[in-house]
Structure formats: C-alpha cells, structure tokens
Amino acid sequence: MKFAIDMGHNCPPDTGALGIKKEDDLTKAVGTLLMQKLKAAGHTVIDCTPKTASTVKDSLAQRTNKANANNVNIYVAIHFNAFNGKVHGSEVFAISNASTGIAQSVLKEIVKLGFANRGVKNTPLFVLRNTQMPAILVECCFCDSQTDMDIFDVEKMAEAIKDGLIGDSKDETAKSDKDNKDDKEHILEITTATVLKPSTDQSSDLPKESLIEIAPGKYPVLDARFEEQHYWVKWPDKTKGNRDTHFVFAGHCKVV
C-alpha cells in the first residue's frame, strides 16, 4: 500500500501549537518514526511535508497536491492539540465513510495507550477536503496537557498509529500460528457497516447483486489474509451470495 504522511506544520509560517512541548517537534518525531515503521512493513511512503511555503494555505495545498500527484492509497496527517492545559485526550478527523473506518481503527489503538477517547470527528478540514483518497488527521493528544505529556511516548504513539493503519504485527504472528494448527477460527470484526465483495474492485464498479451488506459485529471465518486494502476471508458456508470467499475493505473491519 502507498501512504502519504503529512507531519503537521514544520513549515513556517505554518507552525504548530506551543505547549509543554512544541507541536512541530512532536509531529516530526512521530511522523518520522511512523514512516520508518510503514516502510519496514513493506509499504511505500510519500513524505508530504513541504520544506518551504509562502502562507499556511500554500503549506497545506502542497501537502494534498503531493499526495494526489502520487496517487497514494491513504493520507495521514499527524498533529497535536493544545487548548487550556486542562483538556486532554486523542481524536481523529475523517469525512468519508472509508476514512471514518480507518480513523476508528487508529483511534482505538491510541486510546489503548491510556489517552482519553475524544472520538472520531467529521470536521471538513482542508487536508481532508482536498485529498482524492481516504484521509485522516490524527490529533495524537494535547501538547499543553501535563496529563497527556506524562504518558506520551514517541515510539508507542507511532506504533499505535501504524497498528491502526495496517494491523498489529503480533496479531499477524498469532494468525499464522493458528494457520499452522489449522483448527482455530479467525474472527472477522466488522467495525462499520459495509459490504462483502467478490473482488477488491471499488464497490461502485461492481454489479449491485454481488455486494452483500454486512452489519457491524463479529463473524467467525475459516481463513483470512490482507490484500490491497482489503481482507480476503473464507466464510464457513455459501449462505452469502452463493460464494464462500469474499473481500471486505480493511478500513471497515479487523481480523483477530
């Protein structure tokens, strides 16, 4: 998969919040490590952080233009919040259905680190409106909150975002162990209502009757693997669409 990573601000006059720590330093540290982790997992990464800009708008436009020109699959902007020193926690912004699924997956991993869950929000921010692919903006936590800065760790934050985007590598190991034993089921967890498809093609390109609606919940499957932003899953029977294998968009589900 191809990711665009936008390390928020870091491009005067586009500079970030000043708190107990500087937002610019934090977005750069988390973004740099996240890019390394995604590359190490075999993904392509485009750094969309510009070097110079004339205005804040120009800085933002350069980021989204670069992601669009490179046809990335997922755009991820990294930011840190600041308010009054008291408010704390994590939130992720997303405006399309596909991005909301990805945002939920990333936020779920971040709050496991102990940050308060401020939810997925659909404010139409510039980088979300001007990207042609699923895009999320992660407000990792508050850089002016002692509560957040006490538990913030660059490595853990980058790992959580990576896990939210591509899944936990420890889960992968557990999965292949199960494959070897061949006697345990996988659980497909649908996080956002979506469809089971016969291929990884866009739902809009496929005949309507081949799409099978599936509600959020946990479904046992016999086998699963990750392919091009989707999970291929083997259903226990042919009750769905008279086929027992399906593709489901990874942004809307998890395999555990």
Ligand SMILES: [Zn+2]
């Ligand atoms: Zn910011």
